[in-house]
Amino acid sequence: MKAQNALTLQLEVFNADQLQMLFLSDLDLAQAGSAADLFKLTIIKNTPEEYPAAQMNIRVTKDNTLLLEAQSESFRIPADPPGTTYETDNRELINNNFFLHPGDPTTNIRIKESRLSDDVEEIQKEVLSSGKVPIGVYRLIVDIVNLQTSSPIVHEEIPFLQATNPSFVRLISPGVPFGSPAPSSVYTEYPVFQWNGNGDEYKVFVFEKKSMIQSMDDILNQLPNWESEPISEQSVIYPQSGDVIPLEYGKTYYWMVQMQVHTSAGILKVNSEIWEFKLKNPAESGVAHQEISKMEVIKFLKDVLGSQVDGLEKSLEGYRTAVIRYNGREIEIQDLYRLLQEYQNRKVEVFDLILPSASE
Structure with missing residues (x-):
């Protein structure tokens, strides 16, 4: 905030800490009608001086390049006493409903012109193709002349938006895309769901395969076995308690991730593909418990150590997991799954990893 001469301007961007995407239509200050809440403008009188003819200029820049500018018609700033405050927002300005003195048309701030800069061709192309402003740092600038x-x-400007335009979410595991010839097998009732995305908030949905399901719409129209709370991580394990229907051996399940994007028009939901997997009982499958537990341990170590364990799976080809011990205590495979769940999404530091020799 900066005081200059007779007036002080205060600008506040609504949901500035969450806004990730901006739609062009919400910036057009000459387009009357419904619009999202973007910013609040407060004008404070510092002196009793009257200005018979004033003009408001509003600009939005991207990385210091002009993106949009708007000008008001001439209006009168009345001789109100110091400390008088006038408040408005972008919606009131768009609809020409802002009066410094209600009912006095000479104090009505009416936007007469709003346009995108003709010099920014690349921005224009991206806006026309998607309706969204491109990724970058945006600033809101207001002058009264x-x-x-x-x-x-008076002049005031503030950071308006760090646009990231989250647009993709890709599943990693478990399973294969919906409609694949044969779903992959999962051997635990508490699988870990993993994905990649360029957003900040996600929800995971898990559905049971029903006999009447023929399409993706059929899947999405049924109640899920589990719908996670919004999370910022890109992996989550199926819960053992809470508002959840337990997974059952022998059944096939679908899952998807929904990215929650905060935009100038509200929450935009970006859905991933739908993947499927079949839950198999390790005791009844052709895969030995030892192999299953080894696969789970390798997967966990990859999640924790990343590139440090490149080639780990190949180096363990000659090994089998005969006994699982945790802190010196022998545990069953279901105990291993429970421990992996406890460590999932926690910061883990591995100080050393020692593999036994083939003779051990």
């Missing part, structure tokens, strides 16, 4: 002297009365 004395038209009688062509001199500024």
Whole structure:
């Protein structure tokens, strides 16, 4: 906030800490009608001086390049006492409903012109193709000018948006895309769901395969076995308790991730593909418990250590997991799954990893 001469301007961007995407239509200050809440503008009188002819200029820049500018018609700033406050927002400005003195048309701030910069062709192309402003740093700038002297009365600018335009979410495991010839097998009732995305908030949905399901719409129209709370991580394990229907051996399940994107028009939901997997009982499958537990341990170590365990799976080809011990205590495979769940999404530091020799 910066006081200059007779007026002070205060600008506040609504949901500035969450806004990730901006739609062009919400910036058009000359387009009357419904619009999202973007910013609040407060004008404070510092002196009793009257300005018979003033003009408001509003600009939005991207990385210091002009993106949009708007100008008001001439309006009167009345001789109100110091401390008088006038408040408005972008929606009121769009609809020309902002009066410094209600009912006095000479104090009505009406936007007469709003346009995108003709010099920014690349921005224009991206806006036309998607309706969204491109990724970058945006600033909101407001000036009020004395038209009688062509001199500024007050100037204010603030960071408006760090646009990231989250647009993709890709599943990693478990399973294969919906409609694949044969779903992959999962051997635990508490699988870990993993994905990649360029957003900040996600929800996971898990559905049971029903006999009447023929399409993706059929899947999405049924109640899920589990719908996670919004999370920022890109992996989550199926819960053992809470508002959840337990997974059952022998059944096939679908899952998807929904990215929650905060935009100028509200929450935009971006859905991933739908994947499927079949839950198999390790005791009844052709895969030995030892192999299953080894696969789970390798997967967990990859999640924790990343590239440090490249080639780990190949180096363990000659091994089998005969006994699982945790802190010196022998545990069953279901205990291993429970421990992996406890460590999932926690910061883990591995100090050393020792593999026994083939003779051990």
